[in-house]
Every structure is written in C-alpha cells, then in structure tokens.
Amino acid sequence: MSMLNFMKASMKRGDPVIRIAGEGGQGVVTVGELLDKAVAQIGLHVLTESTFTPEIKGGDVMFQLTASPVPIPSQGDRLDILVALNDRGYRANKGNLVPGSVLIYDHEDTRPEGLDGVILYSIPMSDISRSLGSPLLKNMVALGAVAQLFSIPMNGLQEQIRKRFSKKDPFVLRTNLGAFEAGFTYAGEQIQKQDLYYLITPGEKRDDLLLMNGNEAIGLGALIAGCRFYAYYPITPATTIGDWLTSRLPEVGGAIIQAEDPIESASLAIGVSYAGTKAMIGTSGPGLDLMQECIGYAGMAEIPIVIVDVQRVGPGNGIATQCEQSDLLAAAFGSHGDLPKIVLAATDVRDCLDLTIEAFNLAEHYQVPVILLSDASLSRRRQTIPRPRLPEIRIIPRTRYDPAPSSYARYQVTRDGISPMSLPGQSGGEYIATSLEHAETCSLGDGPQGHTIMTDKRFRKLDALEEDFLPLEREGPARAEVGIISWGATQGAVREAVQRFRQIGADVAALYPKLLWPLPVKALETFAASVNKVVVVEANKQGQLAGMIRACTRLEPHRIQTYNGVPITAWDIFGKEGLL
Amino acid sequence: MGLKYRTEYRTDRKVTWCPGCGDFGVLDALCDAFSRTGLDPAQTVLVTGNGCSSMIGFFVKTYAMHGLHGRALPMAWGVKLANPSLKVIVAGGDGDAFAVGAGHLVHIARRNPDLTYLIMDNGCYGLTRGQPSPTARRQIMAGENGVGQPINPVALLITAGATFVAQGYSEDPKSLRLLIQEALNHRGFAVVNILSSCPTFNRQDEASLNRPEFLYIETTSHPVHDRLEALRLAMTEEDRPRVGVFYRKKRGVPDERPKGAGSEDRRDDLTRLGEMMDELRP
Numbered sequence A: 001m002s003m004l005n006f007m008k009a010s011m012k013r014g015d016p017v018i019r020i021a022g023e024g025g026q027g028v029v030t031v032g033e034l035l036d037k038a039v040a041q042i043g044l045h046v047l048t049e050s051t052f053t054p055e056i057k058g059g060d061v062m063f064q065l066t067a068s069p070v071p072i073p074s075q076g077d078r079l080d081i082l083v084a085l086n087d088r089g090y091r092a093n094k095g096n097l098v099p100g101s102v103l104i105y106d107h108e109d110t111r112p113e114g115l116d117g118v119i120l121y122s123i124p125m126s127d128i129s130r131s132l133g134s135p136l137l138k139n140m141v142a143l144g145a146v147a148q149l150f151s152i153p154m155n156g157l158q159e160q161i162r163k164r165f166s167k168k169d170p171f172v173l174r175t176n177l178g179a180f181e182a183g184f185t186y187a188g189e190q191i192q193k194q195d196l197y198y199l200i201t202p203g204e205k206r207d208d209l210l211l212m213n214g215n216e217a218i219g220l221g222a223l224i225a226g227c228r229f230y231a232y233y234p235i236t237p238a239t240t241i242g243d244w245l246t247s248r249l250p251e252v253g254g255a256i257i258q259a260e261d262p263i264e265s266a267s268l269a270i271g272v273s274y275a276g277t278k279a280m281i282g283t284s285g286p287g288l289d290l291m292q293e294c295i296g297y298a299g300m301a302e303i304p305i306v307i308v309d310v311q312r313v314g315p316g317n318g319i320a321t322q323c324e325q326s327d328l329l330a331a332a333f334g335s336h337g338d339l340p341k342i343v344l345a346a347t348d349v350r351d352c353l354d355l356t357i358e359a360f361n362l363a364e365h366y367q368v369p370v371i372l373l374s375d376a377s378l379s380r381r382r383q384t385i386p387r388p389r390l391p392e393i394r395i396i397p398r399t400r401y402d403p404a405p406s407s408y409a410r411y412q413v414t415r416d417g418i419s420p421m422s423l424p425g426q427s428g429g430e431y432i433a434t435s436l437e438h439a440e441t442c443s444l445g446d447g448p449q450g451h452t453i454m455t456d457k458r459f460r461k462l463d464a465l466e467e468d469f470l471p472l473e474r475e476g477p478a479r480a481e482v483g484i485i486s487w488g489a490t491q492g493a494v495r496e497a498v499q500r501f502r503q504i505g506a507d508v509a510a511l512y513p514k515l516l517w518p519l520p521v522k523a524l525e526t527f528a529a530s531v532n533k534v535v536v537v538e539a540n541k542q543g544q545l546a547g548m549i550r551a552c553t554r555l556e557p558h559r560i561q562t563y564n565g566v567p568i569t570a571w572d573i574f575g576k577e578g579l580l
Numbered sequence B: 001m002g003l004k005y006r007t008e009y010r011t012d013r014k015v016t017w018c019p020g021c022g023d024f025g026v027l028d029a030l031c032d033a034f035s036r037t038g039l040d041p042a043q044t045v046l047v048t049g050n051g052c053s054s055m056i057g058f059f060v061k062t063y064a065m066h067g068l069h070g071r072a073l074p075m076a077w078g079v080k081l082a083n084p085s086l087k088v089i090v091a092g093g094d095g096d097a098f099a100v101g102a103g104h105l106v107h108i109a110r111r112n113p114d115l116t117y118l119i120m121d122n123g124c125y126g127l128t129r130g131q132p133s134p135t136a137r138r139q140i141m142a143g144e145n146g147v148g149q150p151i152n153p154v155a156l157l158i159t160a161g162a163t164f165v166a167q168g169y170s171e172d173p174k175s176l177r178l179l180i181q182e183a184l185n186h187r188g189f190a191v192v193n194i195l196s197s198c199p200t201f202n203r204q205d206e207a208s209l210n211r212p213e214f215l216y217i218e219t220t221s222h223p224v225h226d227r228l229e230a231l232r233l234a235m236t237e238e239d240r241p242r243v244g245v246f247y248r249k250k251r252g253v254p255d256e257r258p259k260g261a262g263s264e265d266r267r268d269d270l271t272r273l274g275e276m277m278d279e280l281r282p
C-alpha cells in the first residue's frame, strides 16, 4: 500500500470518501442515503457502496460515499473518513485506515489502538442520543458531526431529514432533527479540525442529475423501453427491481406479477410477449438456472424476452448479498441446444438504465432472449446519472406481420433471418408458436435437413450484431504494452487503474465490451493486435470471460481474478505483481 | 367473427395420434364448442404444454402456442394479461397438469385468471411410451412400490381454488362439448378434466374406461355452488367415474391491464415517466 500512501499527498481534498459502519438496526443505510442525496443536491457526482451480511438484524453493515465534481468510475480503494457507530463497525473497517485519514468514533464503546497517523475525533454519540430520549439516534448525531466537520451543507441535510421522516410521527422527525443538530453543534464546539478533507462546491451547478441504484435504473430503463410487464420470484439481490416497479408499472398501463417460482415468471413473460407486450423478468443465479428451459423455448419459438440476472456469490445459495461475476458462462451457454441469444453486462448505474433499453431493442429486433447481467454491488450502488432525454432515446419495435392475401408463414426464412411476427387479434395471421423444430409455416416433420435450414436462419439474425451494436470503447494509446479487457462493474476499477498507470507513465490500454455473447470477436482481435500482452480482469475463479475468449479467438489472455465477495478495486489491478 | 362449422376450425395438418386415441374426441368436441360459441379464430389463443395431447394446437385454426411441458398455464395467463380481450384456452395432458406442472396448477387455480383448461387425462405418458402418470389408476396396485396412489384431479382442483370444475369423457362427445361450452362461458379459471384413453399404452385404464356406464351428476339435485358438497362428491369412491359439473362459483379474477392491450410500442405516458424521474432527483 506504500504507493497509495504516497499518493495521499498532504493537500486539501474536496472529494472525500466517507464510510459509515455499524451493525444492522443502527440506521447506517438511512443516514447514508440522506448524505448522498444532500451531496448530489449541490450538483456533485456521488457513488455509494453498501455491504451487509445477510442477517436482517445484527449483521455488519457499511455504507460508503464517494463525491466528486466529475463522474466516478468505481467505489475506489481509498478510505478518507470512517464513522464507526459502534466497536464492531470500527473493528470491521480499521484495516482500511491509513495515516492522514479520519476516524470518528465514540469513546464510550470504541478504543482505537495502533492507528499511526490516523486523525481521531471522539464524539459522545451514545450520550447525546440518550440525552434526547433514545439510544437509536447515534446515526443522526454522527451525521451532524460529519456535516460540521466536512462542510456538507446543513440546510440540504435538514431538508432530506424532513423529507425522509415527514410521513412519520412528528415526534420522530423532531428527535431525528434534534440529534442531527446536536451532533453538528458538538463537533463545531468541541472538535479541533486537524484533517484536510472538505466537500467541494461544484463550479457549475447541475440540476439534470438523478440519483438511483442499479436496480432502480433497470426498472426505469425498462419503463422507458416500453416494457409493460415484469415478473419475478423474490431473490436477493434482484428483488428490489420488482419493489421499485410494483407501484410504477400499473401507472403506465403495465402489469407486475410476483410469481410462484422463477419458471412461472419466465413462462408468464413468454406468453405476454407472444401477445405483443414487451416483457422482462428478473432474478439472480439460482433463478437463472431455473429459467433456462424457458430461455431455450423463447430462442426456438423466436419470442423476444429480456432476462435480468443480478449476480451474487454462487453456486447454490452462495452468499446472497455479496457480489461476484460468475454467471457469465451460465448466461452465455446455460440453455441446452444450439440457441441464439444475447448477453450484455452493465458497468455502472447509468449502464443499468441504458443497457436495459438496449436489451429490449435487441430482443425485439432479433426476436431472441437477451440476458442483462448486473451484480449485487450495482444493485445497491447509488450513483448520479444524467437525466435521460426521453424523446431522443431510440426504441426499436419488432418486425410485425402485415396481413397480406397470401398465407402467413411465421418462421419465414429471410435473408437476415428475421421473420415478421403476427400478434393474436390480427385476422389472417393465426399461427402456432412452437419450440418443436418446424418449417416456415410451423408445420413439423421436415427432418434433419429442415433443422439445418432453420438453425441457420435463427443464427443468421445475429450475424451483424457486432456491427449493429454500440461500438466498444477503447482507452489508452494506439499501441500499448499491456491491454486490459474486463466486463461488468469491474470495468470501473479498470478505468481507475488505467488512470494510475498513465500517471506513472506506464504503457497500458483497455477495452470495455458490453456485449459479451456472441463474443465481439473482431473487436477483441483488433484490440489484441494493438498490444503486446492481453490481460482479462474479472471477479470469478474460473476466468469465465478469459476462457470464452480463448475458445472463440486465437488469444491466450493473462488473467487477474478475485473472488472474495467484494468488487474488484483499482489496487487489485494496479498493485498486481508482474503485470507490467 | 366465429366460424359456422366445427370443421372450419380444423387446420389441414395431418393428425398424428394413434387410431382410437381419446384425443380425437376432445378435438372434435372442442371445435364443435368453438363453432357453437362463435369464437373468432383471430381472437382465440389455444395454449398447450407438450406431449401427445398437446399436439392439439397444431390441428386448430386459432392462434396457438405449443408451449413447454408443464408450463402451459403460466404462458396462457401471460397471453391473457397482455391482452384481456382474447379468449385463452389451455389444453394438455395429465403429466403436464399434475406432474411437472402441478405447482403452476395449484397457484393458477387460487389466482383464478379467466382461462379455460382442458386436461386430457389418460393416466400415462403416451409420447414416451406409456409410463404411468400421477393419475394412473393402475397405481393403486403399484402403490407398495412407492409409486403412490393416484391424484384425484377434481378434488385437487376444488381445494386449490378453481371456480369451475367438471369432468368429461372423450368418447362422449356431446356431453363433453356441452361441458366445454359451459367452461368457455365461465369467467374465471374453468377446468374440465377429460377422462381419455391411450389404447396404445394404457390398456388397464382403457379397459376400465371402456365400460359404457358413467355416473352422470344430477344437475337438479347436486348443490353445485357448495364447495364442501362438491368435494364430498369428488372424494366419494365409486366403481364408475362421475361425469358432469362438480363445482361452480363466481369469484373475482385478477386485475387485468387497464389499457394498452396488445399494443404497439407505446411511448406515451411520457409525462408519468417524467414525474418518476423527478422523484429520483436528489
């Protein structure tokens, strides 16, 4: 970590990383979300990370906020300010404190030791909280102290507290505001500020930023794309997509069903889409496995559906609240048979929104299942994104059958493989959707030769996908020593690592694919030809993307992998021995 | 617009069932019921599972989905949710209904969507050469091998919450047609369990079915709205199967989409989307 310490130069820093830690039931996330809103409200970009163990109450919880005048690629590997709401929060996070960083704690429950150079501020959080009549107000006292010490606008926070508690008993609002103000005052009067952190005020005020987490962004993206049906079986960390859509889908004429199992949710979506309404289902790894039969059906019967897999640590029940990128193979190869389908992976919250819209466009255009991969960290990450400009967003409808005097052939073999689709209600377009191998007219029994023709037709739909889809982003010099390929949320950490490499003059480039299946082979090979060494970075044991690249290209990539349940950091890459 | 003759509802595809298969009778009765109810093929969707009987969708000139084994019910409900103005009929075998799809059956029944479900119950898996299904009567004899006793479809459906439960017989097309018509006219989840035969693989049950006498439910004396009485009738052991309507009840159907049924890509509701985004401003 010496490099990091070195980079922590002794100058004022206006983009602090603040972490609040404690245990379930202490309101860690509550104050975190007040803080991120107040910070975003002044026009700064924010990115939050929160982790908790799966217990509902009493597990470790932490919420971390990064603020900056410019967009933030990842949660980073820096910690500037740790607010420990109890000893447990202190112990779980003290390893991240370095000289110059700040610890806010309560002397009553926590005795920091061996923290050379760490600036210590003790605030009697418990005492103040109790004096206001409840031991549960420590979080608000801490929030007040943080606001005071790091110049976070007090009125913004007060406004957020009012909003948050306005629907509750006025007593609750009063005590929470009181605790916040008491913490603010105490820190102002009793703490001698020794650190160099403060919150910068942005040069130009932006009011076009929205703040949401990855799952909310998926829900909003779906609504924008015209999705009017969502079905799900509750599973962490995907459930909150359904929570968000429950009240909102009906408001735009849609329907949402909490199904009896993931298979039912997938079957419902297939029926809905067959009848002409855009449909999405959401799940996490184990649910994706259960949906695979339906995904195969949708591919064979050529019914568009969008499947969201918010990945968590697997296999089996794994660790439901922690993140991993280990469902790529299941997403790309999970269903039996020769099946054309598309797999996309979101990098950040903005991508959760954009790629959900794109997933619908691809599903509808090609009449295939599209799987969008997100992960547990993105599901909870709250991030500012530019407000989508609705009229400018491209929405691609499916190719519809135009009733003609000639008889309808649903699975007509066309040059691009896309066959016009009729919808029930349309006279003259009656047909039977089927996953039995069929001829153009849905008849059966054309034998192996027919199967060859129809398989080719179905796969032909994706021939031009790499060209049609969003261009891949490449970063770094045109020729470089090392070229990093990554996917999903890991790309944020890679961006940070590449910045650091370039600061020290290292010759590193990166490629950021979002389309993972079919693999964008041309782009990968072009990129590889421009570097001497290809490295694939991903959060799984098997090197799933690296393996796919080996299988589909001539490349033999090096690998950086973590599988510790937390997002990869820039340091995991930058600090990797022997990379350069 | 409905079609005049039942034969007009038939596609010209060659029917692939074995000679003597009970499914023929169901196909005839279904087309007959369609023409008498005046169903418009363009507004009708027949959703099936997979298996011999699920081929029925290929032989009927409506919209159809030949679905997955066991998944016909949720697929059909999806169609109905997307476009409530459609008439959605589900058909399939007893394996579909009571084995792989049993979970869906129970939950669809308790939710009571407006679907008509025809189960062609021949006690075996014909397509895979005759293994016993959960309704195989011969399981009574095989019970000690851990196969268990057969499911009682009518009792299961009544307890699960279906709001129209009837039993028919594939070789009695007229009464079957009437039962199907009644089911089609019921608003809610209406099921006709059709005792059917597989002469190729299930000779044991076939023999018991081939006896001409059935016990017809007395429409005048059976209190068809009384769930407990219906269940009692369904659970009463008799040497001949009962045919007729066991249970009928009015109950709310799940909310249907308020608007936009089967619509094009709609980009309306921009205002509402704008408001939702406003809520996400910090």
Ligand code: SF4
Residues within 6 Å of the ligand: B016, B017, B018, B020, B021, B022, B023, B052, B053, B122, B126, B127, B197, B198, B199, B200, B201
């Ligand atoms: S195997 Fe049995 S169920 Fe299947 S078509 Fe032949 S007779 Fe009918």
